[in-house]
Amino acid sequence: MQTGFYFDQSRCTGCYACTIACKDNHDIPAGPARWLRLSYREEGNYPQLFVSHMVSPCYHCTEPVCAYICPNEAIAKREEDGIVVVDREKCRGEKICGIIDEHSMGTDYLYGEQKSPCQIACPAHVQVPAYVNMVAKGRFKEALEMVRRNMPLPSVCGRVCMHPCETVCKRQELDEPVAIMAIKGFLADNVEETLPAPVARKYDHKVAIIGSGPAGLAAANDLVRLGYGVTVFESMPIAGGMLVAGVPVYRLPRKSLEQDINYLKALGIDIQTGTTVNLNDGVDGLLSGGYSAVLLAIGAHRGQKLNIPGAELSNCLTGTDFMRSANLGKATNLGKSVAIIGGGNVAIDCARMAIRLGATQAHIICLESRESMPADKEEIKQAEEEGILLHPSAMVTSINHEDSRITDVNVRGITDLLFSNDGKVSFKKSTGRARRLTADTVIFAIGQKPELNGLPVDGQISVKASGLISADPETMMTGRQGVFAAGDCSNGATSIVEAIASGQRAAFFLNRYLQQDVLRVRPEPAVDPAKIKVNIPPDKQKAPRQPMPLLPVVKRINNFNEVNLGYDAKTVMTEAKRCLNCAGHLCKDACPYSAPQFAAEQKAKMQKCDLCLERWSEGKKPVCVEACLPRALDAGPIKALQEKYGDNTEAYGFTYSTLVKPCVIHKSK
Numbered sequence: 001m002q003t004g005f006y007f008d009q010s011r012c013t014g015c016y017a018c019t020i021a022c023k024d025n026h027d028i029p030a031g032p033a034r035w036l037r038l039s040y041r042e043e044g045n046y047p048q049l050f051v052s053h054m055v056s057p058c059y060h061c062t063e064p065v066c067a068y069i070c071p072n073e074a075i076a077k078r079e080e081d082g083i084v085v086v087d088r089e090k091c092r093g094e095k096i097c098g099i100i101d102e103h104s105m106g107t108d109y110l111y112g113e114q115k116s117p118c119q120i121a122c123p124a125h126v127q128v129p130a131y132v133n134m135v136a137k138g139r140f141k142e143a144l145e146m147v148r149r150n151m152p153l154p155s156v157c158g159r160v161c162m163h164p165c166e167t168v169c170k171r172q173e174l175d176e177p178v179a180i181m182a183i184k185g186f187l188a189d190n191v192e193e194t195l196p197a198p199v200a201r202k203y204d205h206k207v208a209i210i211g212s213g214p215a216g217l218a219a220a221n222d223l224v225r226l227g228y229g230v231t232v233f234e235s236m237p238i239a240g241g242m243l244v245a246g247v248p249v250y251r252l253p254r255k256s257l258e259q260d261i262n263y264l265k266a267l268g269i270d271i272q273t274g275t276t277v278n279l280n281d282g283v284d285g286l287l288s289g290g291y292s293a294v295l296l297a298i299g300a301h302r303g304q305k306l307n308i309p310g311a312e313l314s315n316c317l318t319g320t321d322f323m324r325s326a327n328l329g330k331a332t333n334l335g336k337s338v339a340i341i342g343g344g345n346v347a348i349d350c351a352r353m354a355i356r357l358g359a360t361q362a363h364i365i366c367l368e369s370r371e372s373m374p375a376d377k378e379e380i381k382q383a384e385e386e387g388i389l390l391h392p393s394a395m396v397t398s399i400n401h402e403d404s405r406i407t408d409v410n411v412r413g414i415t416d417l418l419f420s421n422d423g424k425v426s427f428k429k430s431t432g433r434a435r436r437l438t439a440d441t442v443i444f445a446i447g448q449k450p451e452l453n454g455l456p457v458d459g460q461i462s463v464k465a466s467g468l469i470s471a472d473p474e475t476m477m478t479g480r481q482g483v484f485a486a487g488d489c490s491n492g493a494t495s496i497v498e499a500i501a502s503g504q505r506a507a508f509f510l511n512r513y514l515q516q517d518v519l520r521v522r523p524e525p526a527v528d529p530a531k532i533k534v535n536i537p538p539d540k541q542k543a544p545r546q547p548m549p550l551l552p553v554v555k556r557i558n559n560f561n562e563v564n565l566g567y568d569a570k571t572v573m574t575e576a577k578r579c580l581n582c583a584g585h586l587c588k589d590a591c592p593y594s595a596p597q598f599a600a601e602q603k604a605k606m607q608k609c610d611l612c613l614e615r616w617s618e619g620k621k622p623v624c625v626e627a628c629l630p631r632a633l634d635a636g637p638i639k640a641l642q643e644k645y646g647d648n649t650e651a652y653g654f655t656y657s658t659l660v661k662p663c664v665i666h667k668s669k
Contacts, residue, residue: 002082003611004638004663005059006645009652011632011667012052021627025612028599050669052652057609057624058595059662060084065142066587066596069133071095074606075587082638082663083611091605098584099170101533108525112598116582117529118165118180123501124157124218126150128165128180129581130589135183136576138569144187145659146590151184152221152264153214153243153500155256158185159564160247162376162495168529170582174536176545178578185564186572188256195266196658200650202227205292205514209233210277213241214496215487216297217261218503219510220269225655226511230269231291235276236328242299242488243496245324246346248353249560279455283483293482293510296461296469297503300448300488306341310399311444315406319346319445326353335440337361339409341396342445343373348380350443351388355557363437365391365409367417367427382550386557393417395427397434399442406442410434450489461485468492475519476506484510534582546575592657611635638663 022028043050060077064084067075074090077083092098100114118128126147134143147154161181169177206229209216216232217239224230238244239261243252265271277283279296286294303318305311315335319342325332338354340347343366351362364383366373370392373380384390397410413430420426449467460480462470471478471485478485486506487499494502512519549565550556556563567575583589587606588596598604612622620626625633634641642665649656651666 001080002062002638002663003060003636004082004641004665005057005611006634006636006641006665006667007651008632008645008667009052009669011630013630013632014051015629017627017629018624018633021623022609025623026607052669058084058611059593059664060611062661062663065134065139065590065592065660068137068139069130069586069590071097071581071586083613084608085610085613086606086608088605092584092603096537096584097581097586099534099536099580100582100584101535104531104533105527110598110600111604112585112588112596114583114585115527117168117170117532118178119583120527120529120532121164121168123164123495123498124150124504125501126165127589129579129583130586131187132178132180132183132576132579133581133586134590135187136573136579138573140187140191140569141193142590142659144191144193145592145657147184147187149592150504151500152218153260153496154184155188155260156214156243156252157181157497157500158183158188159256160252161497164497170532170534170536171578171580173534174540174580175542179545179548179567179575182546182548182564182567183572183576186567186569188259189566190569195263198266198268199224199227201229201268202652203229203514205229206231206290207293207295207510207514208277208286208291209295209297210279210283211241211297211299211487211489212239212261212271212273213243213297213299213487214499215299215503215506216241216295217264217269218500219295219297219486219507220503221264221267222504222507223510224264224268226507228511228514232269232271233275233277234271234273237274238328239271239273241297242301245301245327246320246349248323248327248349248356250352250356250556250563251349253562279452279461280459282454283461283480287482292514293484295503295506295510296478296483296485296489297487297506298450298489299499300450300468300493302449302451303444304447304449305444306396306446308396308398310401310406310409310442313399313401313404313406313442315441316399317441317443318448319350319443320448322350322443323353326357332357334359337363337438338441338443339363339365339396339437339439340443340445341365343368343375343392344445345375345379346448347443347445348375348383348388350445352383352386354441354443355386355388356560359441361438362388363391363439364388365394365396365411365437367393367395367414367425369393369417378548382563385553391437395429396442399439400436406439408436408438409442411437448488448493466492476502476509477513477519482513484513532582534580536580540580543578545578546571592660593662638665641665 072090072093072095074087116129131143131146163181165180166177171178209232212232212234220230220232240257301320303320338359340350351364354362394411394413399409400407412434414427417427461478464470469485469490471490476484484506486502551563596606596608622635650668652669
């Protein structure tokens with residue numbers, strides 16, 4: 001038998017009687033106890049106002065994730081009635097659950113509110129410890145679903161993320177950071193999943209998103225899940241924006257990107273490729289043609305050049321133009337030797353791409369020292385393995401030519417390199433003569449700006465001196481009502497995961513705008529993950545980070561096959577077990593319904609609804625059921641509830657997990 005719960009949203013008046021009765025039954029003060037959470041929902045205006053409180057008890061899932069992820073095995077599902085129970089003696093018992101020094105989090109934080117440094121550092125705030133520990137237990141499907149809660153592009157960010165989570169991983173205080181990105185990549189590649197059903201529309205509002213890069217896709221994902229109609233317009237023939245135009249296929253295979261995009265399309269997002277929207281009358285047309293809001297997520301595709309002699313020559317390219325042409329299969333005659341100016345990931349990508357397109361020599365010249373190059377360290381290492389020559393702490397002073405054909409570049413060393421807060425650079429030129437490096441093609445990879453063709457100079461959507469779209473930093477709305485901006489076009493060229501986070505934040509404010517809420521919100525207190533201290537158990541043994549298997553150099557430099565071969569199942573579980581679970585409360589993070597909570601007490605134990613087990617033997621229902629004056633709640637055998645109320649699992653404002661099915665029947669409003 002499976003005991004279940006019933007909640008009739010149409011009868012709920014938001015009176016809080018259930019909450020007060022529950023607290024009284026558990027001897028909890030009448031004030032707001034943090035561990036018992038209710039989600040307040042309101043729609044419409046008085047007198048046609050709908051109000052309800054979505055209770056977050058335990059829904060006693062058919063296969064509860066909390067049970068197998070608990071390190072102390074304190075959670076179990078009873079066979080006789082299917083109720084999930086907690087052994088509070090075992091909770092936070094022999095095996096450590098959380099190693100954060102609570103003093104480093106400040107006095108305002110409770111145990112259940114702590115976050116691991118990796119989750120804080122991730123711009124998308126993916127719940128890293130929860131999905132990594134699911135992988136350690138071999139629960140790959142559940143882990144991927146966990147990733148998708150906050151990450152719309154797991155295949156992409158499992159390969160080409162800047163992984164700031166690993167930079168702050170506390171495992172490095174013992175040996176090396178956990179390979180978080182590689183674990184995510186394994187899930188995206190190895191979990192066989194079916195495409196999701198389209199999300200039901202809840203609102204009449206439609207949102208137009210211009211640009212299908214990571215910011216646009218992230219915003220579309222959040223908005224369609226909220227119940228809006230979403231159309232994404234992409235000028236290129238392929239969806240993906242800079243993921244297609246800028247990232248080489250040997251790092252991000254097209255089939256992997258297509259896998260993520262197909263998942264988003266299945267949710268109900270309409271992506272129209274080969275469709276250019278003019279930033280002036282095109283936006284006007286969208287707003288007057290049935291769209292309630294527009295998000296500009298056009299990226300930054302216009303590369304920049306240095307103002308040096310020879311930069312105007314035909315074989316002087318920008319990194320963005322070169323990568324777009326190469327990725328879209330357009331012929332590029334580079335010659336034998338290529339000089340790339342810049343020290344970031346785009347420069348590394350251009351150099352490695354040039355070798356694969358037939359160049360025999362590729363030079364990277366950058367202002368930064370070898371140690372301070374902003375490019376990913378693993379990418380730099382792989383580039384050097386492929387024979388690419390680095391010239392750090394140097395600058396190109398001129399590009400020499402004969403009959404408009406590039407012959408070489410003049411390179412001079414620099415010292416005392418400094419970057420100001422506004423991005424301006426200063427340095428000293430080294431004394432002595434400049435070196436000359438032979439080159440047939442020069443590629444500038446020093447930065448990029450958005451293409452703003454068609455945007456009126458004196459229009460409501462203004463442009464900053466930096467060439468970026470101006471938007472309110474607190475609300476992301478431009479000067480035009482209902483038009484928002486996100487991603488690289490307003491923030492400057494950032495990382496893929498930062499663009500995703502920007503799109504998610506834009507979706508948050510778009511939703512508030514469409515619901516006519518106040519746009520400005522109080523920011524959450526920020527915690528510096530680098531300042532979080534942990535107490536690593538003294539008996540914790542060192543364990544080496546599992547190396548990423550790579551395609552041998554001789555088998556990769558003349559083709560576009562993916563270089564990183566990925567982990568196998570045994571290796572990924574070994575790597576996942578290295579996670580220290582800094583914050584603890586894996587049960588709370590893993591539960592798709594946020595049921596487990598933790599009270600304000602020393603060595604806080606898990607709290608959750610147990611359906612008032614002690615009352616059933618007395619012939620009584622849970623106390624919340626008896627206290628509910630509008631009779632919106634009921635409990636009992638799930639089959640009996642289905643016969644009485646129908647088998648309805650559609651709830652207003654509530655999303656069921658695709659894998660973890662709760663034993664609750666909802667009657668929607």
